[in-house]
Structure formats: C-alpha cells, structure tokens
Amino acid sequence: MDYISEGCIEFIGCRPEALTENHDNYTQLIHPEDRKLVWERIDEAIADQRTYEVIYRMVLASQEVKWVWERGHAFLSSKDQSPCLEGFVTDITIHKTVEQNLQNENQRLKSMVKTRHNFGKIIGKSDAMQQVYQTILQASASKANVIIYGESGTGKELVAQAIHEMSDRSAGQFVSVNCGAIPDNLLESEFFGYKRGAFTGANRDKPGYLDLAHGGTLFLDEIGEIDLSLQVKLLRAIEGGGYTPIGGKALCYPDMRIIAATNRNLETAVRNGRMREDFFYRIHIVPIHLPPLRKRRKDIPLLIYHFLQKYSDGGTIVTMPDEVIKMMQAHDWPGNVRELQNMVQRYLTLKRVDFIGFKNVHGERGQKEARPSLSFNATDGSLRSSSQSLMEDRVSDLNEMDFSVGLKSLMQRYEKDLIMAALKQHNGNRTRTAKFLKIGLRTLQRKLNE
Numbered sequence: 001m002d003y004i005s006e007g008c009i010e011f012i013g014c015r016p017e018a019l020t021e022n023h024d025n026y027t028q029l030i031h032p033e034d035r036k037l038v039w040e041r042i043d044e045a046i047a048d049q050r051t052y053e054v055i056y057r058m059v060l061a062s063q064e065v066k067w068v069w070e071r072g073h074a075f076l077s078s079k080d081q082s083p084c085l086e087g088f089v090t091d092i093t094i095h096k097t098v099e100q101n102l103q104n105e106n107q108r109l110k111s112m113v114k115t116r117h118n119f120g121k122i123i124g125k126s127d128a129m130q131q132v133y134q135t136i137l138q139a140s141a142s143k144a145n146v147i148i149y150g151e152s153g154t155g156k157e158l159v160a161q162a163i164h165e166m167s168d169r170s171a172g173q174f175v176s177v178n179c180g181a182i183p184d185n186l187l188e189s190e191f192f193g194y195k196r197g198a199f200t201g202a203n204r205d206k207p208g209y210l211d212l213a214h215g216g217t218l219f220l221d222e223i224g225e226i227d228l229s230l231q232v233k234l235l236r237a238i239e240g241g242g243y244t245p246i247g248g249k250a251l252c253y254p255d256m257r258i259i260a261a262t263n264r265n266l267e268t269a270v271r272n273g274r275m276r277e278d279f280f281y282r283i284h285i286v287p288i289h290l291p292p293l294r295k296r297r298k299d300i301p302l303l304i305y306h307f308l309q310k311y312s313d314g315g316t317i318v319t320m321p322d323e324v325i326k327m328m329q330a331h332d333w334p335g336n337v338r339e340l341q342n343m344v345q346r347y348l349t350l351k352r353v354d355f356i357g358f359k360n361v362h363g364e365r366g367q368k369e370a371r372p373s374l375s376f377n378a379t380d381g382s383l384r385s386s387s388q389s390l391m392e393d394r395v396s397d398l399n400e401m402d403f404s405v406g407l408k409s410l411m412q413r414y415e416k417d418l419i420m421a422a423l424k425q426h427n428g429n430r431t432r433t434a435k436f437l438k439i440g441l442r443t444l445q446r447k448l449n450e
Contacts, residue, residue: 008088008089011060011066011089011091012029012058012060012061013060013061013062014061027039028059029058029059029060030056030057030058030059031056031057031058031059031065033057034056034057037054037056038054038056038070041053041054042054042072042074042085045072045073045074045085046074046083046085048074049074049075049076050073050074051071051072051073051074052071052072052073052074052087053069053070053071054069054070055067055068055069055070055092055096056068056070058089066091066093067091067092067093067095067096067097068089068090068091068092068093069089069090069092070087070088070089070090071087071088071090072085072086072087072088073085073086073087117302118306119132119133119136119162120158120161120162120165121158121161121162122155122158122159122162123299123302123303123306123337124296124299124302124303125298125299125302126296126298126299128291128295128296129291129296129299132159132288132289132290132291135286135288136159136162136163136166136288137166138286139163139286139288140162140163140166140167141167142286143168143257144285144286145238145257145258145259145260145282145283145284145285145286146160146163146257146258146259146260146285146286146287146288147223147259147260147261147262147266147283147284147285147286147287147288148160148259148260148261148262148287148288148290149261149262149263149287149288149289149290150261150263150289150290150291150292151263151290151292151336152263152335152336152338153293153335153336153337153338153339154290154291154292154293154336154337155290155336155337156221156261156290157176157219157221157261159288159290160174160176160217160219160259160261161174161219163217163259164216164217164219164257164259167217167257169215169216169217169257171215171216172213172214172215172216172217172256173212173213173215173216173217174216174217174219175209175212175213175216175217175218175219176219176221177190177191177209177218177219177220177221178221178222178427179220179221179222179223179224179225179226180221180222180225180426180427180428180429180432181427181428181429184227187226187227187230188230188233188246189206189208189246190208190209191208191209191210191230191233191234192208192210192233192237192243192244192245192246192252193205193206193207193208193210193211193245193246194206194208194245194246194247194248195245195246195247195248196247197247198245198246198247198248199246199247202247205245208245210237210243210252210254210256211245211252211254213254213256214254214255214256215255215256216256216257217256217257217258217259218256218257218258218259219259219260219261220258220259220260220261220283221260221261222261222262222263222427222429223260223261223262223266223283224262224264224266224269224274224275225429228274228275228276231275231276231279232276232279234279235276235278235279235282237254238258238282239282240253242254258283260283266280266284267280292333292336293333293336293337293339293340294332294333297329297330300325300328300329300340301325301329303337303340303341304320304325304328304340304344307340307341307344307345308320308344308348311344311345311348312348313348318347318348320347324353327353328340328343328353415447418437419433419437419444419447419448422436422437430444430445430448
C-alpha cells in the first residue's frame, strides 16, 4: 500500500505506516467472516483489470465494528506490470443498521402472523387469510398505492386501516371516504374543499378529504363509483399536479397515500369506459384480494366466538350449540362477515338464528326453487322449517295491517319501505339501488320525489 488518505486514517484510527509498510495489517482490519468475500471480489477485478464493489464489516483499531462500502479499480503498474488497486471506502454503518432493523422487524411480524389468529382487528387463521396478512405486511413496507378487492362485508376497510397503522404514515390521519354515498354535485367540494365566499352558504373555509389526508392515508371505498370528470382531477392531484379548492387561487400539493377498495371488476370498468385507463393504473399497483366468507369456512367458529365475546353483556360469554355452528359453517353468507356479525347480535338479542338459503352440513344445496331455510330457537332448542316460519310471519303481518286505508295505500307504504331499505343497503347510491330493484334510474327518482 503506497498511499492512504488522511480521512481513511482518521476513520480507521491507526498510524499510516502500519498500513503502508505491512499490507497484511489492512487484511486484519477486515472482519474474519467477510475476508473471503472481499478477496474473491478483488482477485476477480485484478484478473479482468476492472472496477469492483463490495460491502463488508471492518474492525477498527478501537475494536468498533463498522459496515463499509468499498469501490475500487484494478490495473497493472506501468513500471513492472504488477497488480495495483485504487479506490475508496465509505462508512455505511447507519444505513446498514436501519436495513437490518427493518429486516428483523419484518421477520418478527411474519412470525407473529403465523402464530396468531388475528391481525389487528382482522379475524382469521385460514390459509387464505394468512396470504392476506403476508400481502398486508408487504404493502405496509411500501409507499405504493393499494387496491383492495372483495365482496361487500369482507372487511376491506379493516385491511386498509391495518396497512396505514403499520406504515410510516401511521402518525397521520386515516381518512375514509365512501365514494358511492357522495352526491354528484358535492364530489368536488368534498374532495378538494372550498374557500369562504366561493358560493352561497360558504361562510368559512372548508378543507377537503385531500387536505385532511395530508401526511396520512386516503381510503377511497367503492372507488368504482367515481365519475370520469373527478377521476381526471384526482389523477392530476395524485401525480403531483396539485389541485385548487373551489373559490381558491393557490395550488395545493397533497402528501398522501391512496388505498382504494371495490367490489367491482375495475378492468371491466376500464374496457366499458366507466374508468380511465391512466387512473386505473395509478391506483392498481399493489392489489389485495379478500376472500369471501364461504371460501374460508374454517374461520367461521373463530368469528362467532369473537362476536359473542364482543357483544355479550354482564361479562358472561354466551355460547352456541355445536349443531348451530355447523349450520353456520354450511351457510353461503352472501353478506360475508358483516352478515355473520349481524346474525350473532340477533342471536344474543332474540335467542334465535334464522338460516335463510340454508345448505346442509355436507355443503349440498337443495333444489334452487326450494331455497330451504331453518330457524333455531335458543330458548327451547327447536328447529323450524322455512315454510312453517314464513306462514306464521305472513299471518302475523296480516293481523297487524290496517285495511281501512285500502289496498292501494297499503301497497304504496310497502313499496316505500322496500325502496328505502334498498337505498340504505346500497349506502344511498341511487344507480345501484335502481339496478337492484330492476327499475330505471328516472323511475326511482320519480318514486323518491313522490
């Protein structure tokens, strides 16, 4: 070694002669476990007379261990054609320590996922849910936008919250937006906010969802409901072009992460022109697919116990008979976890469970026309068939009706109740409500006005 810089001497902490007079002393500075790797890289570079890079540990004169990145070039001496090296060493200890801490934390979280039956507020131990947990971990360590696919009631918002709470944005707000529940004429003001005096009634500045999510996470539930014009403005804001609140002049630049969710096939929406292709690719970076409850029946007893524990009064946890739990495992659960939760609450309140569209324990469905149902009464432990229950309910309904108002008025009341129930089920979205009721949107609007 012919030359060593003052910075290197200061870093290593030894006299220059100790290295220039005895080259083996430099080898002794390399951590014993890394020497083989370092000299393999150097020998390869000398043989090919090329540049090399290597990361290794160095034991300084103070016995302190540092991680370094060495970059050098091998060439032959112009005097005697002997091999020479020229390069520099950079201290990367802080970077390497952070990297190792992240790896250790990730490994700890992976181990935690494998040994627990829940992940935050998410309940489930099935293989399908273990895969979801693994994807949540990967998404949490990333800064990329996330899209969560799943049927209604599968827990998409819980997954979004878990990602936010484990990410480096956990100190910021988690702003949840149901895109399908916002009227079209309020979309822009809700997302981008407005300034005082922007329109009649704007008596103060109002921040939008993008303002509230600054530094945190914006969760866009039912993102397939956003219209094309808003997609353009959101895309501009997401890509760094900023946005202007209604009535404002200055551009705002949000610092946020987007997590979206939908029960639709967005690729189909792109093909049908209901979603812009550039907007789709901006949000569809890390996809997470939540399985419906019927695809993870192994988790149903665990969920039942969780909800029984959550909603039981007086500190005493109510139990369910094994045969009822088996029936619940055989049920299709079109409403997924939300439907199961409601059924457990109904069981605790009414001491009965109604299995509409029940499948037998072996999973064999009866005739489609029959759609067999069962009702379990916890008071006497009895089971009733659907036809018996339905007849009793209909007779009870007839006895309670006031026929003095006439059949037409009764039908109008019944129609109103149906429409309002359907509207509530679809979170106020009129397009989806009309489709569910198999009537036109204009017809639904007219009936609502009436």
